[in-house]
Amino acid sequence: MAIKIRKLFHFLIALMSFFCSCGIYAQNRAHIPLTTYLQKLEHEFDIKFSYADDDIRDVLVEAPDATELNTILQLIESQTQVLIEKLNDRYYTLTRSPTIDICGTVYDNFKMNTLYGATVTVLGTAFSSIIDENGNFSFKGVPRDAKLQIKYLGYKTLFVNADELVTKEPCKTLLLAQYYQQLEEVVVYEFLTKGLIKQLDGSVQMNSKEFGILPGLIEPDVLQTVQALPGIKSIDETVSNINIRGGSNDQNLILWDGIKMYQSGHFFGLISAFNPYLTDKVTLIKNGSSSQYGDGVSGIIDMRTRDSIADTYFAGAGLNLIGGDVYAHLPLNEKLAVQFSARRSLTDFLDTPTYDKFFTRVFEDSQVSRDGNFYFYDFTGKLLYNIDNKHKLSLSFININNLLDYSERDMDTNDEIQSALSQTNLSLGASVKSEWNKRFSTSLNAYQTRYKLEAQNISGNAEQVLFQNNEVQETALKLNTNYSLFENLDWLNGYQFIETSISNKTAVTQPPYTSNQRDIVKSHVLFSELTYTSTDNRLYGRAGMRLNYLENPKSFTKYLLEPRLSINYAFTNRWKLQLLGEFKSQAINQVIDLEQNFLGIEKRRWIVSDDDRLPITQSKQGSIGINYDHKTLYLGLEAFYKEVNGISTLTQGFQNQDQFNGETGKYNVKGLEFLINRKTDDYSIWASYTYNLNNYHFSEVLPPDFPNNLDIRHTATFAGTYNIKNFKLGIGLNYRTGKPYTQPSIEEPLNTSFFPNRINYQEPNSSRLPEYLRADASAIYDFGIGKKLKASAGISVLNFTGRNNILNTYYRLNETNEIEKVDNVSLGLTPNASFRLRF
Incomplete structure (x- = not known):
């Protein structure tokens, strides 16, 4: 007990806070010889057992948690597979099955x-x-x-x-145990909390089933969890705008069961759209990706649901202050299983403190009033079929929806405007995995996905109707082959075809205006790579190449060659050196249209590159890192350089003189990421620091070089978790310097020579917002209700100090032609609570 208290004391000192909790440790029922337990039953129930001593001499049993004799005997049979036969009311025989x-x-x-x-x-x-x-x-x-x-x-x-x-x-x-020569066993370090694992190729894997707790989270939200890692943040606190090493969200490749996702958030980005309880594994890649991955010049988030048939069913359900969900995995037989999940918000019929804070955060800079009707839901399904021992088939389905409708009345004209906004994603996918022999395997994947964003405003007398639409339809086919050339050398080859069609429509009745643009891009890809792991696990290396043929029927055909590299070398038992590099490209981006702004809520529209006004975006990145991992201590330091060419001011979200000009250019990021993590069975404490120098270069802008809109120079996190029996506690502090923005000119802020008037700005991004500081906390308690029914209750508080952090500042002209300053403020003190059942 003294040791436990001492560990807890160190934890409290490290976090500069305190927790007062207590737990009672229950002793596990021990395994005892079956013969001893049978003697106890004979005395208790006045019965006799007949058996051969040799049959059960070494058999151990855990005393069943039951009081009825028949139930006890059935549990013994299931534990030991010793057959028990009843001869009469008093005598029983035990025989050992061969x-x-x-x-x-x-x-x-x-x-x-x-x-x-x-x-x-x-x-x-x-x-x-x-x-x-x-x-x-x-x-x-x-x-x-x-x-x-x-x-x-x-x-x-x-x-x-x-x-x-x-x-x-x-x-x-x-x-x-890993095979080694003159080396200790190689440790794959568990990061920060249970279920986050650093891989040899530099990626980080999240195992949802094993996931512990992080500050501010009471459920394993995938897109919130990845932001706990160095180099990954959301500059506006949303999961739909995750910035990996200074890149924009549309430069991330987000996959769900191999399907590219064009929508990732609920509540307009504040909540992940992916149910975590059937998401088996999540892989995060910042650099050095496998050649089988395309797109995503910034980063990759690859989510996979359970892909094997369980021995028995499992299910669960939960409720928090935003919504409720259910999920289940149901084996129908040894070869067939179905699984599903469903979630729906409570926001259209129940106001909660969490909803109030979320609503204020999302709609503070829009026309939407609290009289609006808003809700979201998602549904996933999967069919698993084992054709035989060597071939497995799976079919996946996901549907994501956000819906908003509301009305408002102009106080001057008394006109009423009816408005609506819907954001939906529907995807279907199929996969066949085959193990042809011990050395050769294949994987065939195909999917169809459709994303649609629709908004409309209708005046009360129907004199004016404004309709806006952004729709993405994508079809893809991918074949992977993996051949083991030698014991330590694997060869991956593959082909991928993707056809993406994107349409953007705008229609206004008064004054009459219609725009309907549809573009298609097709890609044919060949990829190949070799992976080598030395017998002693000292050296891991992967080198690959990806050849892309891109075609836009209206504007271009292009070949792009993309090398990939990942090397991990253990030069001592505990110290490892890692070298990563990659070239990547993407022909689909999001433009941010602040004039046609979807009611001021969702301003991003997917669009196909034409390789002229909007070039194909290409990146190159290299990094070198060193890390130390041994038992309870991890140290990691990584330096990187990334350059991204072919960006446009239309895709970067400018809110100044460069907002609508459409100049093309590039940005480059020089960065350093550091992480130290002290972890034991009881607690985990970590501190991380990220330095980014992120600058634009637009040759047609004056000056041509200036800070990136996502240039956050310094980011730091200090956090920890503590486990006390069934309690999980977490608390953390997040700090970052302010983002750049552009102020109006001091001498002549308004340019009246244009109609309508314009704002004269200072040099782009020459000012910075105040620093950002947020403290979060969470607690979860697990307990049992019955033999098979488990439950957990959790509470969390985001920004428990109530600090008003300014996320963005921009300027606009009001109705009287005066310059108006607009501040987007972060979430205030936001509580949440949850209750979950598992069975």
Whole structure:
């Protein structure tokens, strides 16, 4: 107890705060010899058991949590697979079955990564299998005295007795130790909180099932979680505008089950649109991506839902102060399963403190009043079918919706305007994965996605109708082949085809005006890469190339060659050096139209590059990093340089003299990211710091070089979490310097020589907002309601100091031709609470 208190004391000092909590530690029921437990039952129920001593001499059992004899005996049978037969009311016989059903779950030796593709063989029999993506395997009717062999490239072969794996819930966990020579086992470090893992290729993987807690979060929101990592922030506090190493959100590639997503947020960006409870794994890549990934010159967020059939069903439901959700995974048989999730907001019929804060944040600079009707929902579905032991089929579906309608009345004319806004995404995908033999596998993916943003204003007498529409339709096909050339060398090859059609429509009845533009871009891609892992795990290397053929029927055809590189070298047991690099491109961007502004709420429209007015965006990035990881301490330092060419002032969100000119140019970012994390079983404390020098270059703008709209020079985070039995506590502090903005000229702020008048501005982005500082906290308590029903309750407070952070400042002319300053303010003190059930 003294040790626990001392650890807690250090944690409190580090965070400059305190927690007062207590927990009672329950002792687990121990496993006891079956013979001993049978003697206890004979005495308690006045019965007799008959058995051969050799059959059950070494069998252990966990005393069942039951009081009825029949139930107790059934639980013993399920635990031990010893057959119990009732002869009469007093006498029972026990016999040991010659065969048993077994199962297991295989991880690497730090229980962090599943080893998909590892082989399991029951020696001396015909039983063999490949471990699925969740690390699971199972057999029925295995000889009780058999021995299993588990093998995986780069790991020591493990032998285990079959009778140690008798099927029960959960299946026994087996750990494979990595193979090494004169090195300690390689540690894959768990970042910040449980479920965040640093990979050898420089990516970070999030395992939703294992996820712990982060400050301000009571649910594992994918797009909020990635912002806890250095180099990733949202400058306007939304998940629909995530900035990775100084890039804009449209420069990120966001995938859900291999489908490119054009909508990522609910509540106009404040909440992730992806249900986290069936999202099995999320991979974040900032640099050095595999050649199989295209688009996304800034970063990649790859979300994958569960892709294997569970042994039994699982489900859950939850409610918070914004909405409610349900999810389930339902195995129909050994080869077929369905899973689904659904979520809906409560915002159209229930006001909560959280909704009040969100509404103020989203609609503060718009025409929308609290009389409006707003709600959102999403739904996902997936069908899993194991065709046979070597081929698996999956079908995925996702539907995302945001809807708003409201009316307002002009106080001068008494005219009423009816307005509506809808934002929807509907996607279908299919995947076939095949393991042809131990060395060759393939994956075929296809999808169809449709994103639509629609807005309209109708005056009360219908004299004027304004209609705006942005629609994206995309069809894609992708084939991956993976061949193991040698024991330590894998060869990936593939082909990808994508056709994207984007339309933008605007129609006004008074004065009459119509615009309807539709563009298509097609891409054919070949990619190839080699991945090498040394036998001693000292060296990991991946080098690839991606050849893109892009075609816009109206304007261009173009070939682009993109090399990729990822090297990780352990020069000591604890110190590693990492070198990453990549060239990337994208032909689809978002323009930010502040004149036709979708009611002032959603101003971004997807558009196809024409390689002239809006060029194909291309990037090149290189980074070098060093990290130290050993047991409870991680240190990481990474320097990078990124240059992005082919950007336009239309895509960057200018709110000054360059707002509508459409000049093209580039930006470059020089940065440094640092992270230190001290972690034990009880607590995790971390501090991170990011330095970015992010500048534009537009040759047609004066001056041509000036700070990027996303130039946040200094960002720092200090946070920690603490686990006390079933309690999870988190608190954190986020700091960053202010973003650039442009003020009107001091000498002559208004230019009256134009009609309508214009604002004369100073040099672009020559001023900066005040610093940003926000403190968040959260707490979750897990508890059981019944044998199979688990529950959790959580509370969180965003910005618990109530600080008014200014996210953006711009200027506009009001109705009297006077310059008006507009400040977009961050979320205020925002509470939230949740209650969840799992079964």
